[in-house]
Amino acid sequence: MDMYENLGVVGEGSYGTVTKCRHKEIGHIVAIKRFNDKEEDKTMKKVIMREIKLLRKFRHENLVNMLEVFRFKKRLYVVFEYIDRTVLEDLERYPRGLDSKRLRKYMFQILRAMDYLHTSNIIHRDVKPENVLVSNSGVVKLCDFGFARTLAPTGEPLTDYVATRWYRAPELLVADNTYSKPVDVWAIGCLIIEMATSNAFLTGTSDLDQVHKIVSKVGPLTRHQQDLYFQNPIFAVASLPEVQLPGAAPRRKYHKLHFLVAEIVDSCLQIDPSHRAACSMLLVHRYFTKDGFVERFIPEIQALILKDAKVNHMHWIHSNSWEPQEDQGTGVLSSSSCNRKPVKDTEKDRRGKEPEQKHSRAGRRSEIRMTCSPVSSQTNRQPFTSTSTSTSIPDPPQSQDKAVAFTMPRINASNNLFAAVPVPCCMEVTKSRTDKVKRRPSPTDLAMGNSQLTDAPSQSDSHNNLQVEMSSLAKKKVKSVRDMRDVRFPGLPVFGHQIELKFTDVKHSRKEPKSRGREEDSRIPSLPSSDFTDHGNI
Numbered sequence: 001m002d003m004y005e006n007l008g009v010v011g012e013g014s015y016g017t018v019t020k021c022r023h024k025e026i027g028h029i030v031a032i033k034r035f036n037d038k039e040e041d042k043t044m045k046k047v048i049m050r051e052i053k054l055l056r057k058f059r060h061e062n063l064v065n066m067l068e069v070f071r072f073k074k075r076l077y078v079v080f081e082y083i084d085r086t087v088l089e090d091l092e093r094y095p096r097g098l099d100s101k102r103l104r105k106y107m108f109q110i111l112r113a114m115d116y117l118h119t120s121n122i123i124h125r126d127v128k129p130e131n132v133l134v135s136n137s138g139v140v141k142l143c144d145f146g147f148a149r150t151l152a153p154t155g156e157p158l159t160d161y162v163a164t165r166w167y168r169a170p171e172l173l174v175a176d177n178t179y180s181k182p183v184d185v186w187a188i189g190c191l192i193i194e195m196a197t198s199n200a201f202l203t204g205t206s207d208l209d210q211v212h213k214i215v216s217k218v219g220p221l222t223r224h225q226q227d228l229y230f231q232n233p234i235f236a237v238a239s240l241p242e243v244q245l246p247g248a249a250p251r252r253k254y255h256k257l258h259f260l261v262a263e264i265v266d267s268c269l270q271i272d273p274s275h276r277a278a279c280s281m282l283l284v285h286r287y288f289t290k291d292g293f294v295e296r297f298i299p300e301i302q303a304l305i306l307k308d309a310k311v312n313h314m315h316w317i318h319s320n321s322w323e324p325q326e327d328q329g330t331g332v333l334s335s336s337s338c339n340r341k342p343v344k345d346t347e348k349d350r351r352g353k354e355p356e357q358k359h360s361r362a363g364r365r366s367e368i369r370m371t372c373s374p375v376s377s378q379t380n381r382q383p384f385t386s387t388s389t390s391t392s393i394p395d396p397p398q399s400q401d402k403a404v405a406f407t408m409p410r411i412n413a414s415n416n417l418f419a420a421v422p423v424p425c426c427m428e429v430t431k432s433r434t435d436k437v438k439r440r441p442s443p444t445d446l447a448m449g450n451s452q453l454t455d456a457p458s459q460s461d462s463h464n465n466l467q468v469e470m471s472s473l474a475k476k477k478v479k480s481v482r483d484m485r486d487v488r489f490p491g492l493p494v495f496g497h498q499i500e501l502k503f504t505d506v507k508h509s510r511k512e513p514k515s516r517g518r519e520e521d522s523r524i525p526s527l528p529s530s531d532f533t534d535h536g537n538i
């Protein structure tokens with residue numbers, strides 16, 4: 001930790017505190033997650049390992065990028081690229097919802113990230129506005145993989161309780177352990193309504209209330225879900241409510257949304273998980289394919305990623321003096337304060353957590369059978385009452401610095417448009433502040449990126465057809481993406497040792513002789529691999 005200057009807390013979750021920091025030597029701004037408990041705690045260890053293993057293996061433009069993991073005073077710290085804000089913060093800024101352009105871009109990137117995870121047989125299980133990060137230039141990145149896990153090929157039962165209540169699918173609420181990828185699709189449906197209106201859609205104050213809100217606003221439980229509902233002694237005391245608009249068309253049901261958005265939401269919010277659309281299907285919905293949005297936007301994301309990286313690099317150049325200063329436009333502070341308010345408890349409470357359990361996922365997990373009491377805290381946003389307007393977040397200033405070196409990872413021509421350019425594992429790193437020597441991604445780097453993508457399991461046949469359809473679109477774009485391959489990303493922060501991520505212990509000793517090299521005295525040998533063996537599925 002000595003290597004980082006603390007710029008302030010940006011987020012607090014159930015498992016850790018995320019702090020904005022600046023690497024003292026490299027100057028790069030990063031987010032460091034410090035896990036709350038020491039590693040002896042088995043549950044904590046499992047959550048940490050899941051997140052680390054997953055982020056190490058799966059890389060995508062729309063997933064937060066993990067840079068380093070280290071241990072300090074028996075705690076694990078994970079270093080991420082710093083992303084400026086969350087969707088929740090955007091919604092507070094735009095109380096009438098995101099404007100239509102921004103909404104489409106956010107939706108597309110969230111679905112793209114989730115399609116990548118689902119294609120790789122991973123379910124995220126905790127999609128919510130706080131876990132969707134947005135950079136100043138508009139790149140959306142999914143974070144918080146503490147609950148993500150791989151699906152066993154045998155379809156073994158999963159944990160019976162996950163996800164923050166307001167985004168929880170009906171099968172989770174009734175404790176159907178055979179849930180799968182559709183739980184993420186449900187959460188995305190809820191998230192889309194919230195992004196469009198700035199109001200959460202299904203704001204249950206207890207699990208029972210959540211089920212009732214789902215039934216009255218969305219539709220009746222399936223026969224199987226009803227059986228599970230009535231088997232639950234807590235639920236069974238209350239009969240299920242009437243459906244408000246039985247059999248209504250999406251346009252009527254979600255009348256405050258643009259009709260194409262309403263169609264997507266309706267495809268996500270199907271009570272029967274087997275009727276929910278796959279993300280790959282949603283990505284080729286007319287909402288995205290009309291007016292050439294997809295073809296335009298994919299290269300734009302890549303350009304925006306370059307822009308973000310450049311801004312971070314420029315921040316370092318301009319803040320080398322270590323004087324407190326604010327980079328107008330990016331909102332990045334280089335003083336020891338932080339531009340982002342920590343997520344407050346009250347904010348957390350109204351997002352479907354019991355107040356007394358707000359810092360404990362284990363507590364939330366126990367809710368499903370143990371509690372159905374109403375929660376006193378009220379949301380200060382009204383559920384789903386307003387429509388979107390046109391507002392915009394100013395773009396950060398364009399950097400004029402020509403000295404910045406970029407490496408743009410190449411896209412794999414065999415992938416469709418929704419597969420991302422594999423990101424930082426093949427990004428160039430700068431050896432020191434003055435080292436601007438460019439390096440192309442090595443064949444190994446590229447192979448890593450490609451293999452990650454080709455390793456991903458194929459989609460169902462129907463999805464394959466759609467992918468074929470989209471890959472023809474992709475081919476049109478491949479040329480332009482290839483043209484970018486000589487562009488270079490600015491060096492990601494170099495922590496002295498890695499292109500690949502490493503687990504390292506940081507030795508904390510005030511008596512450490514100063515004459516020893518920084519590398520030497522801050523690190524002790526890597527952990528034995530047994531420390532990081534799989535504790536169940538990730």
Ligand SMILES: Nc1ncnc2c1ncn2[C@@H]1O[C@H](COP(=O)(O)OP(=O)(O)OP(=O)(O)O)[C@@H](O)[C@H]1O
Pocket residue numbers: 010011012013014015016017018031033064080081082083084085086126130131133143144145146343
């Ligand atoms: N890379 C990042 N850059 C900036 N902010 C981040 C980053 N990663 C996380 N955050 C902020 O920190 C918050 C908590 O992070 P995270 O969700 O990973 O922790 P958690 O303990 O798993 O939380 P949760 O209770 O949601 O499960 C996020 O909601 C977000 O606001």
